[in-house]
Amino acid sequence: xxLLIAQQEPFEKxxxxxxxxxxxxxxxxxxxxxxxxxxxxxxxxxxxxxxxxLRAVSQLWGEGRLELEQYQGQLMILSVSGxxxxxxxxxxxxxxxxxxxx
Numbered sequence: 001x002x003l004l005i006a007q008q009e010p011f012e013k014x015x016x017x018x019x020x021x022x023x024x025x026x027x028x029x030x031x032x033x034x035x036x037x038x039x040x041x042x043x044x045x046x047x048x049x050x051x052x053x054l055r056a057v058s059q060l061w062g063e064g065r066l067e068l069e070q071y072q073g074q075l076m077i078l079s080v081s082g083x084x085x086x087x088x089x090x091x092x093x094x095x096x097x098x099x100x101x102x
Contacts, residue, residue, distance in 0.1 A: 022048055022056040023065075030066065030079035037074040 022045070029044040030036070038057070042050045057077060060066045067078045 018052075019056070019059070022052050023060055026053060026056045026060060027065065027079060030077060035069075035071075035076045035078040037076055041077055 025045050025048070026041065029041060033040075033044060036044070038054070041057070042053050045053050048056075057066065057068075061068055064080065066080050069076045069078060
């Protein structure tokens with residue numbers, strides 16, 4: 001049996017303006033619809049690839065602009081209000097122990 005291995009395309013990094021657009025859409029979706037699982041957030045941001053949405057979640061979480069919780073076996077994403085974000089401004093950025101996006 002012969003395995004065919006597809007050549008993987010190099011990953012293209014989004015520009016800073018694309019990053020800020022994705023960040024704004026993710027935060028706006030959470031403000032409009034409330035906490036939601038990752039899968040639902042990806043559906044609510046249809047103009048972006050799932051990998052870009054997950055990267056935005058990772059960056060926003062690291063900046064303290066949103067929170068992640070496990071609820072009934074799902075990873076839920078919650079928006080952090082402006083006041084809560086200001087309280088966390090003095091804290092160092094948080095880092096994932098494992099990457100959501102490989």
